[in-house]
Amino acid sequence: MNTMDTTTTSSQATYQTALRTAVMTGVFSAVVCALLVVNSYRSLAYDPLASRELKKLKATLVRQPEEEALKNRIRKLDLDLRQKYFRQRELSSRGTDLFLLGTILFVLSSQYAAVLRKRLPLPKPGRTSNPWDARTAWITRWWVGGLGVAFAALLISYALKPQRALTRESLKVASADGTGQSQNAGGVPTPEEWKKNWPSFRGAEGLGVSAFTDVPTSWDGATGKGVLWKAPVPLPGMNSPIVWNDRVFLSGANETQHEVYCFEAKTGRVLWRASAEDRGASQPQSFDISPETSYAAPTMATDGQRVFALFATGALAAFDFEGKKAWTQNLGLPQNSYGHSSSLAVSRNLLFVLFDQGSIEDKKSKLLALDTETGKTVWQQKRPVGSNWTSPIVVETEKGQQVITVANPWAIAYDPAKGEELWRVGEIGGETAPSPTFAKGVAFAVAPGEKLVAIRTDGRGDVSKTKTVWTADQNIPDICSPVSNGDLVFLLTSSGAVTCYDGEEGKKLWEQYLDVNFRSSPSLVGDKLYLLSEEGVMFIVAADKQYKLLGKAKLGEQCYACPAFAEGRIYLRGKQNLYCLGK
Amino acid sequence: MRFVPVVAFLLLLPLLPGSALASERFPPPDFETGYKQPQTITPHARWPVLEYLDVFVLAGALGLSAYLVMKKRSRRGIAALSIFSLAYFGFYRQGCVCAIGSIQNVALGLMGSGYHVPFSVVAFFLLPLLFALFFGRTFCAAVCPHGAIQDVVLLRPLRVPGWLEHTLGLLAYIYLGAAVVFAATGSAFILCEYDPFIALFRLTGSFEMVTLGVCFLVIALFVGRPYCRFLCPYGVLLGLLSRVSKYRVTIYPDKCIKCRLCEDSCPYGAIREPTPEPVAVGRAAGRKTLLLFMALLPVLIAIFSWMGVGIGPSLARSNATVRVAERVWREDTGKASGTTKASSAFRYTGQPPQKLYKEALQIGRRFRTAGGLFGAWVGLVIGLKLIALSVKRRRFEYEADRAACVACGRCYPYCPEEHVRLKALAEIMAKEAVT
Structure with missing residues (x-):
């Protein structure tokens, strides 16, 4: 009797311990969980860059780009907002560890307590608790059949769905039209x-x-x-x-x-x-x-x-x-x-x-x-x-396709797919006629008669200060667009000044005055520069670090348009x- | 009411992966700060030898599980081993490599698509099946982390009615068929994508993944192992092999005394009671029903197969190549405006769209074939289930259903014969200790 009592008491004590542990860990986990939920909601809703104050300050900066105090204020606010965000993340991470630990202990202790309080089975006389008879089998067959019908309906609804998919007929892949005009099944070259x-x-x-x-x-x-x-x-x-x-x-x-x-x-x-x-x-x-x-x-x-x-x-x-x-x-x-x-x-x-x-x-x-x-x-x-x-240019940059435009006072790049503005560079003055050009990740924009600006195209927002690689101010064109092979940039003014700049640093390498007028923009053909004067004379110049006239060819008719090159x-x-x- | 806090915790779990949600980065400051962005580093691959360690641990765990289930008949041992498996295969190995997911690797590898199935994946696919062939579902008992995590939270199991159990059980077969189709066509590993517990094992994941896992765990409080019983595609394979396993789990050690004490002991509804004495009434009608369903089987296979072929194009959209081909085609024919990241990336490669279209059409054809086979599989499963439900089986004692029993050993302590065995065993051991 004494042994049984001892066993019962011991079992009771273990049960009580397990129960208390379950309660304690449960309360602990609940408190941590509540804190985590609050923190999670705050984290989810918090976007450091969506701060109204920050946006307002940035908008002011666009109008006052030289204001140093404003820039410092934006920097400090940006840092504070980001730090706040990462503090919340850190808190969330630590809290999750604590919560999981508490939950594991809770589950184990509550399970153990449940085992100690397990009731003995007491089957009722007569019918078993889980009968399986002909009627149950009959009902089950109906349910299985119902599932089959539901699944069949699902398949049919998918099968009858209007076909937006590619089909052999819609593509006509195998049938090349032979005209050389349609380049692929969809027609896009x-x-x-x-x-x-x-x-x-x-x-x-x-x-x-x-x-x-x-x-x-x-x-x-x-x-x-x-x-x-x-x-x-x-x-x-x-x-x-x-x-x-x-x-x-x-x-x-x-x-x-x-x-x-x-x-x-x-x-x-x-x-x-x-x-x-x-x-x-x-x-x-x-x-x-x-x-x-x-x-x-x-x-x-x-x-x-x-x-x-x-x-x-x-x-x-x-x-x-x-x-x-x-x-x-x-x-x-x-x-x-x-x-x-x-x-x-x-x-x-x-x-x-x-x-x-x-x-x-x-x-x-x-x-x-x-x-x-x-x-x-x-x-x-x-x-x-x-x-x-x-004119706009559509170029492939390392950040994807961009539509680059130049006008007074902004050079702006857009995402061609959605039209979102990607970057902009300011202080482009004058009556903008020369179109931009692009080579090796750098766009070249001309403020007529004022300056040539080399812009890296991997920026976002106003990159006037951050992505301007170099500027040049000598022999800047007024009508003709620049041309570049990446290493060298060539400019041509309407009065006939041809200038070559180093593409990386913007250093002027040479200049030459041709003493004829130009409207047509220069073109690059391999290592040759083609310059077509108003009088219809094509000057062919070496596209090199030194000026060299390779030849001239006369058309005998006035020309204003740019040449088109084919094979x-x-x-x-x-x-x-x-x-x-x-x- | 003791489970209320657990329910509350589990419901709130989706709010916890703040760290995962926070992985949505925002851009760096758009001014120069002097701060240097850290270089992106790629973590080193796991030490290859550890792959063999995983296989070794799996083999050891399977062997120990079989010993605990068949020989030792120890519920505690099985529970302890399942906790170990949950810790090792679940939280330490983060649910990967996993026997359930390995079905997809094997399906893809068997299609001869040039995909080489790693050794450990083959081992994780075959070893549990091999053990099932001899000892039943000992993998489910204590080795599978998915089963273990559901087992751990099970507090008050409710009995699922037989009709519902059988009907929902078919979903696992359909899921298996779908997983094989998507994997074999190289389109998606849906078992991994929709794995309910992987986010919990990794303590990170998308909101949807965490929510799915928590929902399963909440259900698992009252319905024993819902994923294993109604969705697990690997369980289907294990169940099929368990039906013909050499050894089987028995509730009793020697003989059943029909005391009915074990009747409600199984939280998974896997205990089958003895059948009553057969009566001649209705036997002819039963035979007719059986013949009807047997005749219906090929019809069901044909109908579902036909419908499966029809859904091929819809299923094909799960394939990334088909999706991008369709998008490029829509853009090129003016049916869609703008571009997507995928179509832009394709165009950046400079490859002609014709090649992409042809590849997409080829994949589409494969999907029609795969869809037909999938439909045939569904028809077969439903037809066989109807036949199985029309066959009357005789049972003379309480039995653990060979396919449904996950060998958790919960029923062992309910059998008085087991207590007799343990007592006798204790006495023998005591005598041996004296001598």
């Missing part, structure tokens, strides 16, 4: 196809760099030497030719007509000529246009399936390669003293239209991204700039004619 063509102003990315080096270096327009063909362009225009496979496109316009021309690359024959007027849209009142820009200054662009043309009136039209109008848009007459001249740019299925106008205060400037197939606006971004004559050929637009140069 591959990067290789993109590069080997000249789809927009100054080529594939708008950089003025030729993918081919086997292009002519000598010709004579007067004798016809080196001229494969010459074709008259019906209406005038300052825009440059674009090339896609076996076709060359141009636009021309006067006060009443706006047209697009498609030339056969092999012969110069006009394959089709189409009017860009939208008969349904209201036409703008007559307006003055500067002869320096004309009614058709913006260079066309193509996505490999359609061509797009923009005119000074704000009329925008898309045609397929057979000349059939795909869509039109009237963006409205832009407020532009010289006339709108920003060229179009394309990336995949988006057409970019830089539509800057008026003054900064007018807030009318914007960058539009239109669906190339339908012309519908995919996104648009308001721009804090005034009238502008530069073994150059397409030049003169004042009246389109030329194809080659062997």
Whole structure:
């Protein structure tokens, strides 16, 4: 009896100990848990960079970029906010360890207490507690059948779902069309196809760099030497030719007509000529246009399936390669003293239209991204700039694709997919006409007659102070865009000063005065620089650290447009004619 | 009411992985501070020898588990071993490598896709199956960390009605089929992606993963091992082999005295009672039902197989290549605006989309075949279950269901015969000690 009593007492004592431990660890865990929950809610809701005060101070800094005291205040606040956040994280981490320890002890002690208090089984007489009879089997069969039906319904609903997926029919993968116009099943060109063509102003990315080096270096327009063909362009225009496979496109316009021309690359024959007027849209009142820009200054662009043309009136039209109008848009007459001249740019299925106008205060400037197939606006971004004559470039940076624009007073880069502003650099003054260029992760923006700014493109926000690699202020162009191979940057002023800067440090390496006027921007062909004067003389200069004139070639007709380069050929637009140069 | 605090804790657990949620980094300051960003370092790979240690521990644990279940019949021993397994395979090895997930590696490896299945994964897949072939589900008993963590929190098991047990039990078969389809097509390891306990083992994970794990643990307070019984695909394989295992778990050491004391001892509903004496009434109807379901079996297989082929394209979207191909195609045909990270990354490679499209179509075809096989599997499982439910089996004593019993040993102490055995054993040992 004594032994039994002792055993019972001992068991009771163990049970009490386990129970007390369970209660203590339970309370401990509950307290830690409550603290953790509070901390977790605070952590979840806390975003150090969402501080109103910080945002406000940053906005002030944009207006007062030189205010050192303000910068220090922002730095301190930023540090405080980040430290607060990490303190909360540390607390959460330590608390989790304590909570888990408490929970483990609680579970073990409560389980042990439960084992010590286990009740003995007392089966009731008669029917067992878990009967399995014919009726139960019958019910179960129905439930299993029900599950089968439910699953079948699920499968059918998926099977009947409208197919958005790729199918052999939708792709027609195996059937290459053989025309050389449609590059893949979806129609969007591959990067290789993109590069080997000249789809927009100054080529594939708008950089003025030729993918081919086997292009002519000598010709004579007067004798016809080196001229494969010459074709008259019906209406005038300052825009440059674009090339896609076996076709060359141009636009021309006067006060009443706006047209697009498609030339056969092999012969110069006009394959089709189409009017860009939208008969349904209201036409703008007559307006003055500067002869320096004309009614058709913006260079066309193509996505490999359609061509797009923009005119000074704000009329925008898309045609397929057979000349059939795909869509039109009237963006409205832009407020532009010289006339709108920003060229179009394309990336995949988006057409970019830089539509800057008026003054900064007018807030009318914007960058539009239109669906190339339908012309519908995919996104648009308001721009804090005034009238502008530069063209956007779409380049691949190490941080992804960027649309880089230059205007007064900001050079701004955008995400082409969503239109979000990525970075901006300020103090770009003057009547901005030279378009930006890009090489080896650095964009080059020109403030006409003032300075050239080299900007690293991996920044975010206002990077005026942090990502400006160097600036230069000698022989800065006023109309012509710069060109670079990354190592060297070449500038050309309209009065004929050619200057070479070191791409990394911005050191001037050489300058040369050609004593002729230029409107056309320089182009880079391998290790040669092609400079086309207003009088139609092409200066071919070594793209090197020292100036060396390699040759000259005369066209014999005035030229304002930039050349387009193709395999073994150059397409030049003169004042009246389109030329194809080659062997 | 003692389990209320546990429920509360488990419900609040999802709020805890603050450290995991905090892994969403914000950008560094957008001004120069002089602070140098630390270099990103890649952790060293685990020492390869430790892979063999894992296999060695697994083999040892399986052997010990079989000994404790079959020979020693020790519930305490099994519980202690399962705690060890939870600590080692669960928290120390963070649930990886795991026998459940190994199904996917093996499926992918068998498809000849050029994927080499590591030795340890093969061992984790085969060893528990091999032991199941001899000793039943001794892996589930004390070696599987998933089972152990559910076992630990089990406080007041409720009896799941038979019809529900059998119906929900089919989900594990369907899950197994789906896991094999997704793994064999190289699309996804869904068992790992939706593993409910991995976030708890690793003390980190997405909010959804932690919540899923906590939900399972909350259910496990009242329903014994819900994941093992109704979802575990590896349990399906172990159950199938256990049906034909050489040795089986018995509630009693020698013979069943039908005292009914063990009737409610199993929290997993794996104890089957003796059947009543058969009666001639309804036997013909029973036979007809059986024949009907046997005839229905090929029909079910064919119908589900046909439907499986139909869902192939939908399933194919789980494949990353198909998804990116579809996106690129939609962008290229103007059906989608802008780009995604995946489509941008693809375009950055400079590869022609045609190649991507062809690959996507090839994967799509594989999914149609795999979908058909998956459907056939589901039809087979449902058909066989209906047949099994129409077969009358005779039992003369209380038995542990060979497929359902996870060999936890909870029923042992309920058997009076077991107490007799232990007493006799103690006496023998005492005598031996004296001599």
